[in-house]
Amino acid sequence: MGMTLTEKILANKSGNSSVKPGDIIFAQVDLSMATDIASPITIQVFEELNRDKVFDPNKIALVNDHLTPAKDIAAAGFSKMMREFAKKYGIKHYYEVGRSGISHVILPDDGLVAPGDIIVGADSHSTTYGAFGCFGTGMGATDIACVWAEGEVWLRVPETIKIEFKGKLPKYVIGKDLVLIVCRDLGMEGGTYKALEYCGETVENMTMEDRLTLTNMAIEAGAKNGVIKADDTTMKYLEGRLQRDDYQIFESDDDAEYHSVLEYDISDLEPQVALPFLPSNVKPISEVEPRKVDQVMIGSCTNGRYSDFELVAEVLGDKKFSKDIRTIISPATTEIYNKMIKSGLSLKFSEAGAAITTPGCGACIGAHLGVMGDKEVGVFTTNRNFPGRTGSRTAEVYLTNPAVAAATAITGRITDPRKLD
């Protein structure tokens, strides 16, 4: 019997010729990541283990992204703890504010993610990395601390759900809209303990940025990982970034066994919206009431890449953002931020009335840089809209792609970008 892409990666990294769903394996870890909000507990657990060194200081990344620049004294203390740990153990990939960004965007952009790798992060959106044909999954502090000590992790081999897209992406429909319909159909736990493997002609023709959104939100269906086989698009993206050649490209065998298969023709798909309070509560934009909003937030590990802001600029044209609302733009990394300055996008957005923040996760997690107040309504390009996620538990958040968010920011109401053309 053949193996799926995920099974092949796990077999290779655990020294097995083959694995099957349900097997418990110990796999070598190529990169282990923790953020400023997760690393303090991870560091505490690591210290309980009484090790004098980490398994490999070149295979750990510590990223200031959730609370940076320090939002308060406690956050400054968290960041300090991570900074001192990085120094003490010689952690090579430590990201300080000013050179940092959202982990899931900055690590691949810095060449730390390669096809065939096993990447575990103390953040649930570590599924994102799978867009590069590797295995990426989120774990808690204790698991990550044990990886820092041992360099390996135990995993139960997941069954794979194959998700096949065909058709050409319509205007203002991007990866976000595709993953939202997957969340709608699988529900919040349809992917639990499973791998989501995205494939089909639409995925093959997709940009890396769009693919990254597909794997990013695999966790919203409860999945263990999201994965897309590496191809020319992948390698072209990594060109000049990836500094190593010991990676391996795998693909699913024709006779691989899947848990189930979902097939979509997206030729006529509309932009999609996840209504409060679940990422699976998804409707096409034409069925969503044009509610007045208080804040639009464009950014996050889901949709804070340069291409997302190009899309915003396309919708914006010569218009301005509404004076009645707050428009917040968060580039995902310093590199993207600088590119926006150089290309003039930052000035364009700022002159249109948007606030541009330091790269990071702030508003998405309701920590800072755009927290939602009581009974406010928001349109976010992020990944979660649970009660209290972005601030007040009575705030209502709609999740959309950046084109819908931009159109909404222009009119002040939830708006279909196709109607502004």
Added chain:
Amino acid sequence: MLRGKIHKYDVDNIDTDRIIPARHCITVDPEKLAAHCLEDLDPEFASKVKEGEILVVGENFGCGSSRENAPIAIKGAGISAVVAKSFARIFYRNSINIGLPIFESPEAVNEIKKDDIVSLDITTGKIMIESSKKEFNSAPFPQMMQDIIAAGGMVNYLKNKHS
């Protein structure tokens, strides 16, 4: 054997943001985390829970973020175990790792009533409701997880492995 009064919230998809919002996660102190545990679901929760009581919840409990603060906050609030219709994957793993016993049984959750006293057997996964005398079996843990539970959590498991 664990025995305690239950707190039941038959709500599905109680995510980690509702268990402990990110804004309250900037501490490593379990007591400070516990003070805000489940406050967006029930603002009274932290003040009414007594040591050793049992949390009973719906499907996909602990979905969302990977924050280990979530099971730490629940344990810190005094909860001795969680019985759910089902758990999200990362929360499940985190709970085992920090030594918070968890039991999965939709049937048990449906049968458990307000103010019930429930007994839980960690080794067999048996769930017993005192008032109705009904018994249920939790889905069994994979062997690897049983070994971690037997060691009292992942840290001890690793320490034992190297001793």
